[in-house]
Each structure stands twice: as structure tokens, then as C-alpha cells.
Amino acid sequence: MFTTLLQKVIGSSNDRHIKRLRPLVTSIAQLENELEKLSDDELRARTSWFRGRLEKGETLDDLLVEAFATVREASKRVLNMRHFDVQMIGGILLHRGIAIEMGTGEGKTLIATLPAYLNALTRKGVHVVTVNDYLARRDSEWMGAVYRFLGLSVGCILHDLDDAERQEAYNCDITHATNNELGFDYLRDNMKFRVDQMVQRPFNYGIVDEVDSILIDEARTPLIISGPAEDSSELYRQVNLIIPELAPEDYEKDEKSRSITLTEQGSQTVEEILTRLNLIQGGSLYDIHNISLVHHINQALKAHQLFARDVDYMVKDDKVIIIDEFTGRMMEGRRYSDGLHQALEAKENVTIQMENQTLASITFQNLFRLYPKLSGMTGTAKTEAAELGDIYKLEVIQVPTNLPLARQDLDDEVYRTAGEKYEAIIKLIQECREKNQPILVGTVSIEKSEYLSELLKKKNIPHQVLNARYHEQEAMIISQTGSPGAVTIATNMAGRGTDIKLGGNVDIRLAFELKDITDPSEHQRIEEKIREEMATAEREVKAAGGLFVIGTERHESRRIDNQLRGRSGRQGDPGKSKFFLSLDDDLMRIFGSNRIDGMLQKLGLQPGEAITHPWINKALERAQQKVEAHNYDIRKHLIKYDDVMNDQRKVIYEQRRELMIIEDASELVREMEREVLDTSLLRFIPEDAYPDQWEVKGLHEECMRIFGLDLPIEEWSKEEGIAEAEIRQRIESAIQDKMKTKEDKYGSDSMRMAEKSILLRVLDQIWKDHLHALDYVRQGINLRAYAQRDPLNEYKQEAFSLYQEMLGKIKEQVVTALCYIELYQESPSEIFNAAIEDIEGAQRNIRLEQPGLDSVKQDLPATKTRNRPAKSIRKVPLRSHAKKTDLERVDVSLGKIDESVSRNAPCPCGSGRRYKHCHGK
Known part of the structure; x- marks a missing residue:
């Protein structure tokens, strides 16, 4: 009661915030008459004048009043729309990195032109983020007319653009895009092999339209880029036949959490049906051989009992298409992950598409936290102010309506x-x-x-x-x-x-x-x-x-x-x-x-x-608050786990970008060689151990496996007074001699290109495997709560151990690959291009998705690629006891290569094609 009385006297914090901005709005209005007298060219020239002032040391805040007045005048001339004073207030708040709540019809789209123009003067780029392609295209054309009138470039990111078009759009002063396209472009950029292929610039400033929808509703599930895994469509169809035979007492359904599980009776029923269909191995459904089968059954149960046609999805053109629960729109090309979409396809008897495995992922929370400055606008944000503040550090301010409601x-x-x-x-x-x-x-x-x-x-x-x-x-x-x-x-x-x-x-x-x-x-x-x-x-x-x-x-x-x-x-x-x-x-x-x-x-x-009765309204609001709190807990839970991976992702992506930029990675490779050697020595020659305690046979085999060196380590160990340091020095010298011989044979430029391409290739492969391992850990980590252990802390420990193991694998595989490769005598650029061609071909078929119950996935246009060996890297056959690395399993030889024929010469068979495209494949 006292608080209410105090607010009436001095106003709420929201009112006081708005009141402090009134003098700025008055200053903007005072310039209106002066700017009306300028010609179109004179008004346009103010953009260059503002940029010149920034270069001389002024800040964006110094330019705010004049820049906003300029945009208002441009809007009057181009759109015949004049910004209201409350819209000016909204624009100032957006520029200051605040989320604003304004009623429907108050002109939020027009407000965004003010901070977008001001921040675009820095030439670092501004992203205006919307919820769908229609709004992104509409706003880039509608509000883009104002920006172009003032001499700024405007881009729009749509689903069907190629990389060159995307790069051009991101390099514009102001770029309109959907949240999904931004996220997937970020992930794709961190899978590229050249810096000039990356489409995005470093993030600078983002304005999020419908900020509650994008940062809250859609943030329950992460974005994922995935590649094709094994085809198990027939199993989905077989399991789908089982579900209609189950009675309601065979499963327990919780609609609040949208989960469903088999009861003990249900498990017995399913086991009997699977035995009849000859699909089960062993006596129990929960034997280790049947883990995959249990997963298929659970997803089929969800598809039948929790997902309704024309509510959660619809069927069109032999496809199951997700319906966005918040907008009611079809989500073309998106797919539920984790086998749920395949289960729905089996349920609706349409073509079942292949499953996928994760190649890269990020949550919307961590994506939008990449922006140094972020703001947003919507008609409804105050109810979610706590979450926007906790997760994104976004303060929410309500801007008054232009006219009373x-x-x-x-x-x-x-x-x-x-x-x-x-x-x-x-x-x-x-x-x-x-x-x-x-x-x-x-x-x-x-x-x-x-x-x-x-x-x-x-x-x-x-x-x-x-x-x-x-x-x-x-x-x-x-x-x-x-x-x-x-x-x-x-x-x-x-x-x-x-x-x-x-x-x-x-x-x-x-x-x-x-x-x-x-x-x-x-x-x-x-x-x-x-x-x-x-x-x-x-x-x-x-x-x-x-x-x-x-x-x-x-x-x-x-x-x-x-x-x-x-x-x-x-x-x-x-x-x-x-x-x-x-x-x-x-x-x-x-x-x-x-x-x-x-x-x-x-x-x-x-x-x-x-x-x-008003009490009914209040009771319903309390029920809604419970659901909102539950969904907030889901999002908080998700981000806590993703933060663990996010720290690792930042390091990997940063190192990957540095690798793409540097010309010479030889020093990094030499460091890896030393670290791999140290690890091997520590395993077979323990610290302070006597020579007769050394495992010289194991060390000899390790040197053969990793470095391809047949060294007389056993004879060295018998020498009088030999020490571990001497053994290390001899092995290191042998490695350096081997690499120097390769460099003398192929040339330093060719070796630098080979080192760089193998570093990138191995890093991507091991990172993909690491994500796969983390997925498995994440799925089962909650079971540790039964042992009174915090699943999140357990996940952090497991993730750290896997990360350390991943770094070791990267170093070992890079060193092994470089020790075994042989190069054709081609130009360094051909070596680099050929080394990455196979990987890029595989990436043309990657898919984009969001996992989980609300998850979606997006298919890229498929491109048919040739199955061919790397054009310039050929593996030397390993000795019988040597283990093939993952890198060597990538290249598949399609025939013997005749080294007497130049790869670019006409093929001796008379086909008229080059040798490398014919029998030299």
C-alpha cells in the first residue's frame, strides 16, 4: 500500500526513466524546422558529415540528437511517416541497449530506423532480427527506403541465398535477417576452410524485433547443424505398427511436461509384440542390444500420444511440416530431431527421411550474447523482464502509447x-x-x-x-x-x-x-x-x-x-x-x-x-504464470549445460579462425610433435624409472604408429648411462629429419599448405566426434542424481575430461597424418584445394535443426558430389601392425595411380578427358 502511494507521488522507476529522456526528445524536435529547409542531397550529405565527426573522436551519443532528427526528416520525405515523440523515446532506449515494450500499432518497425541508422555510421554493421522471412524482406524494402535515401546500404538474409549473396548482405551497413538464418550462418562460418568464404562480419549491434518471441519462446531449444547418419526408416515403420496395439494402461502420459513412458505392464506387452515380430535380441527390452529399439519406441509413443495432426504439425506434399505454436505458421524445411520427425513420418505413412548426427550447435542465448550491444522491442515483454535481465542483461522499459488506450x-x-x-x-x-x-x-x-x-x-x-x-x-x-x-x-x-x-x-x-x-x-x-x-x-x-x-x-x-x-x-x-x-x-x-x-x-x-468474475481471471493468470515459470526453468536448465560447451566452442572456433588466417602453421605443428612425443614417453618411460623398467617395445611400436619411424630404441636402452632425455632427443631428431626430408622433396610452400589443410580437417572431425560424445553424456547424466550427485557438476567434469582427451587426439592425428602423407608435385593452392574438396562436398548436404520437443531442422539444397580421393594427398601403405587414423579413412582410392602420367595430361585410354578425371581418379 505504501509502495503504491509512493509511486503515485514520485512515479515508478519506469516513469522516471522516460521522464529523463524528454529533454533529448525536445532537442530533436527543435532541429525539425532547420532540416526541412535542406534539399534531398544536403540531407543525404549529413551521413558523410556524421562519419567524419566519428573519425575525429566524437561518440555516437554526441551525434544522437542530430542523427535522429535526420532520420525523422528522411522518413517524412520517403515514407510520408513522421516519428512520434514516444517513438523517439523508444529509439533512444534501443540505442542504449534496452528492450522496450510498446503497444501494437505504435510503430515499432519505424522506431528501429533511428538506432539502426545511428549505429550503422560506425561501418561495423547493424543486424535487425525478425521472426520470419516475410518480415525480414518487408522491412528491408520498406524501411530500407529511408536508409538508402540517406546513403546507407541495406541487405536482407533469406533462406535461398548462396554464400556470395549472404556475404554481400552481411557487408551492408544494415542487414535484416531472421534469428535462425543468423544462427546457422554463424555455425556454417565456423565450418569454412577459408576466411574469404565466411559470410558474417564480427557482431556489432543487434536490434531484435519481437524480442520475447525470439529470445524466450524460441530459446528453449538450440540450433544444430547435422549431417546424415544411418538409415533406419524400416525400423521406424515396424515400431509404428506396435503403438496402436498398446492400451492406455501400458504407458504414463504427462501433458504438463509433454513426456510419456512405458509402464511395467507396457514393457511386457511391447516385449511380446517385438518377439512376435522377431525384432528383439535377448529376453528383455532393456538389454544393452536393444537400447536403440527402446529409443524408437519412446519416439513413436510421443508421435502418437503427444503430437496431434493440424495442431503440432500438418501433412502436405508427402511431408510432415511443423506448425509454429507461437505464430501458427508452417515451418517449411524444419524437422524435429532425435528421431521424432521420422516417427511422425511413419505415423502419417509418408516418406521417411534419414536421421542426422550433430556437426555444430549453439543456443539462441549464447548466439545473441555474442553481440557487444543488444536491444529489442515487442508489444509484450514486461512479464518476462526477469528472464531478459538474468540471461541477456537486458533491462525492460515500457514506452507510453502515443494516444491513451x-x-x-x-x-x-x-x-x-x-x-x-x-x-x-x-x-x-x-x-x-x-x-x-x-x-x-x-x-x-x-x-x-x-x-x-x-x-x-x-x-x-x-x-x-x-x-x-x-x-x-x-x-x-x-x-x-x-x-x-x-x-x-x-x-x-x-x-x-x-x-x-x-x-x-x-x-x-x-x-x-x-x-x-x-x-x-x-x-x-x-x-x-x-x-x-x-x-x-x-x-x-x-x-x-x-x-x-x-x-x-x-x-x-x-x-x-x-x-x-x-x-x-x-x-x-x-x-x-x-x-x-x-x-x-x-x-x-x-x-x-x-x-x-x-x-x-x-x-x-x-x-x-x-x-x-475477476477472480477467475486472476486464477487463470496464476496458472499461466506456473507454466511460464516451468518453461523458464527449462531454458535456464538448457543454458547451464550449453554454457559448459560454449566455453569449449569459443576456444575451438577462435583457434580455427586463427588457423585460417595464418599462412605458416609449421611452428604450431612442431609444438604438437613435441607434445605428442612427451605424452608417449611419459606412458612408456615413467619419470625417475630405471632403464630396465622402461617399456621399450611399446615405445618402439608407438613411434611406428604415430611417426612412421622404425628406430632401434631397444638397442639405445642398453647403452651405458643412457637417460630418458637422450632417448627423447634422438626420437625428436629423427622426426625433424623425416619432416625436413619431406620439405626438401616437396618444397616448403607445399608442406605449409598440407599442414594447414590437415589441421583444419582433423580439428573438424575430432570436434564433431566430441559433440557426439557430449550428446551421449548429456542424455544419461541425470541418472547420477540417484547417487546424490549434482548432474550439472558431473556434466562439467565429464565435459572437461572429454575436452582434454579431444585436444590430445587432435595433436596426435595431425602429427600422424603429416608423418605419413606424400604429396604430388602440384602447386600449393592445388594441394590446399584438393585437401578440403572432399570435406566441402560432404558439407553441401548438411542440415540445420533445433533439437528437443519444440525442435526444428532445416534442409539445405542437396548437391550431388563425386566420390573421389583427395586430389593431392596420397597415403603411404602402413605397416601391418600400424593403426589407420580417422583421417586416412576419409580418402577412398578408386584405382591405381600411374605416376608416369601427368595428372593434367590426356588420359592414355583415349577418352579425351584429363587423366585425373578418368583412370587417374
């Missing part, structure tokens, strides 16, 4: 059954249509939007449906949602990016109806007619009470509900919102609807009657 948010109506609820919704729609009031109905799934559509058809009520099936007509459908008496059903309204204007959107209607009109006089006549009609429609809708938003049920997140509500009442417009609920709704059912149902029956609630 006039929307009425009515209390929820709760019915006992879904049928009664839908009857009430249809009745309200009919009442609104009678007075020409537009209605927007929000549903949570395609299935429910189409069910409601069928009910409206039976009542002969014309309407539009916006869901993943009609995603192409999205902008047109949303733009006309505010027309008199219009009824629009939308799956979800988050991240739609199109304003609902009362009376309809004039600009979109003009673009649609005038696109084929070429006669100027006819064009003007129709335009005037449309504008007049729309103005009349706007007055009519306002008189009817504005847009009425109806929610058919509560989402598990309050933010999604608020985003739906926020579609009504933009820029001071009138409007209403109301949610209709039933005890059959998912949120009500999961959170104790049986108890509520019993209570309502005791209260004598009759069929068709609803209970309405």
Missing part, C-alpha cells in the same frame, strides 16, 4: 463444455455483425480454427480464415480485418507484422486493386473512390465500437493472449476484447478442471450458463 478488456466467460463455449462465441459474432462491428477470433491451432469455420458456415456467416494453410494470403486477410462486419479467424497473432486499421488498410487495398490500371486518370478516379469508401468505413466501425477481439481459449503464455488483445485499440482507437473458456480447454484440463467442474455443479451452473 481506449480498449475495454472484458472478464473471461467460463463454460463447462466446449460446445456451450462455441455457441456463446457464435452468438456474440452474430450480435457484432448486426451493428457492423469487425471481429477477430483467435484460436490456438489449425484444427480449432477450421472447426469454428465449419460452425460459422452452418450459420451462413461469411468469414476469412488465417492459419498455416492460407499463409500466402496473410497480409491481405489481416489488412481487411478491420472492415465493417468482417469476421476473421486467426490461429495466432504473434509476429504477424501487419496492422489492423479500422475500416481496412487503404494502402494494401490500393496496391491490390490498382496493380493492373495503366491509365493515369482512371487510376486517380479509382484511388479517390477507394479512399472515400475506406474513410466512410472507418467512421462506421468506430461508431460500432471498433474491433472486437475474441479469444477461444487461453494460451499457456500470458504474452500470447496480450498480443491477441493488442490487435484492438491501436493508436487510441476504440475496441473490446474477451476470452471464452471451457473446462475442456488444454490449460483448464491440465490444471485441475475436475475439481473446478465439481465445484461448478455444486453451485448449480446450468447448461449454457457461464461464470464470469
